[in-house]
Amino acid sequence: MSATTRTPTTPESRTTSTSARLLGDRRLPVLVTAGLFLVMYIAGLSRYQNYGFGEPQVFLNLFIDNSYLLVAAVGATFVIMSGGIDLSVGSVIGFTTMLTAWLVQDVGLPLLVVVPISLSVGAFGGFLMGYVIHNFEIQPFIVTLAGLFLFRGLCLVISKESIAISDSAVSSLAETRISLGVGDLSIGAVVALVVLGVAFYVLHYTRFGRRVYAIGGNEQSALLMGLPLGGTKIAVYTMSGFCSALAGLLFMLYIQSGDPLHAVGMELDAIAAVVIGGTLLTGGSGYVLGTLFGVLVLGLIKSIIQFEGTLSSWWTKIATGVLLCAFILVQRAMTARKAT
Amino acid sequence: MTTPSRWRALTRHHLFWPVAVLVALLLVNVPFTPDFFAIHMTNGHLYGSLVSIVLFGSPLILVAVGMTLVIATGGIDLSVGAVVAITGALTCSYISHQADQNALSGVLLAMGLGLVAAVVCGLWNGFLVARMGIQPIIATLIIMVAGRGVAQLITDGQIITVNSDPYQLIGGGYWLTLPFSIFVVAAVVAVTVVLTRRTALGLLVEAVGGNAEASRLVGIRSRRIKIMVYVFCAVSAGIAGLMISSNTSAADGNNAGLWIELDAILAVVIGGTSLLGGRFSIGGTVIGALVIQTLTTTIYTIGVPTQTNLVFKAAVVIVVCLLQSPKFRAKVFGARAKSAAPAAPAAPAEAAPKMEVS
Numbered sequence: 001m002s003a004t005t006r007t008p009t010t011p012e013s014r015t016t017s018t019s020a021r022l023l024g025d026r027r028l029p030v031l032v033t034a035g036l037f038l039v040m041y042i043a044g045l046s047r048y049q050n051y052g053f054g055e056p057q058v059f060l061n062l063f064i065d066n067s068y069l070l071v072a073a074v075g076a077t078f079v080i081m082s083g084g085i086d087l088s089v090g091s092v093i094g095f096t097t098m099l100t101a102w103l104v105q106d107v108g109l110p111l112l113v114v115v116p117i118s119l120s121v122g123a124f125g126g127f128l129m130g131y132v133i134h135n136f137e138i139q140p141f142i143v144t145l146a147g148l149f150l151f152r153g154l155c156l157v158i159s160k161e162s163i164a165i166s167d168s169a170v171s172s173l174a175e176t177r178i179s180l181g182v183g184d185l186s187i188g189a190v191v192a193l194v195v196l197g198v199a200f201y202v203l204h205y206t207r208f209g210r211r212v213y214a215i216g217g218n219e220q221s222a223l224l225m226g227l228p229l230g231g232t233k234i235a236v237y238t239m240s241g242f243c244s245a246l247a248g249l250l251f252m253l254y255i256q257s258g259d260p261l262h263a264v265g266m267e268l269d270a271i272a273a274v275v276i277g278g279t280l281l282t283g284g285s286g287y288v289l290g291t292l293f294g295v296l297v298l299g300l301i302k303s304i305i306q307f308e309g310t311l312s313s314w315w316t317k318i319a320t321g322v323l324l325c326a327f328i329l330v331q332r333a334m335t336a337r338k339a340t
Numbered sequence: 341m342t343t344p345s346r347w348r349a350l351t352r353h354h355l356f357w358p359v360a361v362l363v364a365l366l367l368v369n370v371p372f373t374p375d376f377f378a379i380h381m382t383n384g385h386l387y388g389s390l391v392s393i394v395l396f397g398s399p400l401i402l403v404a405v406g407m408t409l410v411i412a413t414g415g416i417d418l419s420v421g422a423v424v425a426i427t428g429a430l431t432c433s434y435i436s437h438q439a440d441q442n443a444l445s446g447v448l449l450a451m452g453l454g455l456v457a458a459v460v461c462g463l464w465n466g467f468l469v470a471r472m473g474i475q476p477i478i479a480t481l482i483i484m485v486a487g488r489g490v491a492q493l494i495t496d497g498q499i500i501t502v503n504s505d506p507y508q509l510i511g512g513g514y515w516l517t518l519p520f521s522i523f524v525v526a527a528v529v530a531v532t533v534v535l536t537r538r539t540a541l542g543l544l545v546e547a548v549g550g551n552a553e554a555s556r557l558v559g560i561r562s563r564r565i566k567i568m569v570y571v572f573c574a575v576s577a578g579i580a581g582l583m584i585s586s587n588t589s590a591a592d593g594n595n596a597g598l599w600i601e602l603d604a605i606l607a608v609v610i611g612g613t614s615l616l617g618g619r620f621s622i623g624g625t626v627i628g629a630l631v632i633q634t635l636t637t638t639i640y641t642i643g644v645p646t647q648t649n650l651v652f653k654a655a656v657v658i659v660v661c662l663l664q665s666p667k668f669r670a671k672v673f674g675a676r677a678k679s680a681a682p683a684a685p686a687a688p689a690e691a692a693p694k695m696e697v698s
Binding site for chain 1: 416468472473474475477478479481482483484485486487488489490492493496497593602605606609615616645648649650651652653654655657658661662664665666667668671
């Protein structure tokens with residue numbers, strides 16, 4: 001900060017050296033994540049070239065295998081951006097797989113009826129949590145913790161055993177592939193990308209998106225500006241519930257069964273993806289595209305471990321933890337700089 | 341002192357509601373198992389539902405007591421479950437490599453190793469929270485995610501079983517006719533209560549939780565206090581980890597202590613400690629942990645399908661949190677108090693004309 005290399009163009013830009021300006025840039029974490037993804041991909045490419053890592057399909061599989069995580073993480077992005085947290089994501093996903101499997105398999109309803117039911121149940125759960133969080137001023141952490149217990153418990157109330165789905169509509173949907181020329185995508189991956197696009201539009205080009213940023217930045221100022229605090233907060237949690245339910249449907253398609261223990265701890269993966277994607281956990285700053293890269297990085301770790309063959313699955317957890325830690329420290333360095 | 345005022349003083353006591361819930365839950369069991377409170381002696385050991393509630397609840401009590409202090413400083417520790425798994429995994433893998441698994445020195449060394457690992461985890465959490473200024477939820481999330489991976493790395497993904505009599509004592513052994521773990525819990529709770537209530541430590545913790553910046557300005561080393569509570573929490577989680585792995589004589593990196601962080605937070609909340617920090621009650625936490633364990637036992641005894649356990653827990657969390665929320669109380673009870681006020685003898689003369697106007 002001592003060496004002034006160029007004259008400030010505007011009164012606000014006190015950070016004068018290039019490195020300081022770079023650290024102050026809000027897009028930095030997203031760029032870092034994107035860079036990390038690229039480096040990892042190239043490293044994988046050079047190491048497993050003879051094993052077909054370079055196939056376009058391997059890249060597309062990242063979307064296919066992580067479609068549900070992407071959708072869940074997009075929902076979590078909104079919640080975290082608004083300064084809250086949603087721990088119920090994994091449970092809602094598990095509950096949705098259970099509910100759909102039960103309705104399709106045991107009750108015998110057609111899939112077309114079941115899908116809206118599941119989505120509205122998830123959204124309603126999110127709405128309830130948002131309502132309690134806003135109206136009774138209880139910490140989001142503890143309310144969504146209750147949600148975690150509730151939905152996991154409801155899974156077990158439906159059935160203790162896993163339910164395999166043999167419905168023809170489900171299996172044909174699950175097996176449908178959309179060709180892209182170089183490879184193909186599953187329905188789930190396409191849905192996830194559409195959700196991502198919609199979220200991108202909503203967050204950056206609508207009033208609602210600006211409100212989410214404003215509330216996450218400073219709730220008090222947002223309130224004083226006259227923004228509808230309650231409505232926005234409740235909407236954010238409703239959206240997260242909806243996204244979790246949709247993620248549950250995609251997970252159900254991916255795995256074609258319902259199990260009360262599906263997606264245990266998935267909320268941590270979703271939160272980790274959001275953080276690695278550069279969204280500030282205190283809220284108010286971040287990008288949906290960053291979340292996409294966060295999910296891709298997590299997915300790439302998994303596929304590299306698969307390609308490596310000798311590494312065991314728990315390295316995924318350790319690598320995720322290390323990345324999480326690194327990104328939190330980078331964020332901390334950024335915000336500390338902004339504060340001074 | 342008339343009876344109503346004494347009653348009011350009793351209901352205002354901060355432990356009244358947790359104890360009332362615990363007693364009510366215990367009484368629910370009586371119609372289903374008439375000899376619920378009976379304790380009988382078999383083979384020189386005391387057996388009975390009450391004994392087993394304390395026995396099975398002891399790891400939770402330990403973790404929850406540590407969590408109470410962390411929450412009192414305005415933080416939260418999500419990593420306790422992972423610490424439980426790491427401690428158990430490290431201790432069991434060390435013991436299993438011993439030639440003589442029954443050698444006391446080896447077992448003590450193994451337990452020391454496990455607890456050192458717990459201290460390291462606690463220091464790391466404390467460092468991130470106090471030095472780096474990272475939100476506690478996030479800082480402890482790192483070990484919560486990575487810790488289970490580390491535990492599986494230590495056990496090589498297997499469930500390590502040990503066959504060691506001295507190690508078995510902590511979690512499954514008996515001493516003076518009672519389960520040994522009860523003594524361990526009693527010792528930890530007693531030490532905690534003495535340290536926090538007989539010295540200034542408790543006050544310092546509450547001061548840091550109330551306002552970390554203000555407490556720093558009056559000369560409390562708030563960072564050091566924070567690091568200390570995270571280390572304490574990790575150590576109590578480590579002891580709980582020893583207990584759990586000793587009780588089953590096995591270390592399971594995947595499932596040991598799964599969800600215990602959530603149960604512990606729940607116990608703390610039931611015990612009346614505010615999640616915002618600034619005040620805490622160790623006694624309340626112990627009762628809160630016992631309430632959770634009794635709830636589980638009750639669900640077994642009254643024959644409700646065990647899978648509804650989680651739904652019950654969710655309901656308890658929601659009710660307790662709503663009751664703790666000032667805004668909820670103002671909305672529900674405040675409305676009732678307002679409508680009740682005009683009915684009081686002093687008010688009707690003024691209340692009546694207003695009714696006509698509107």
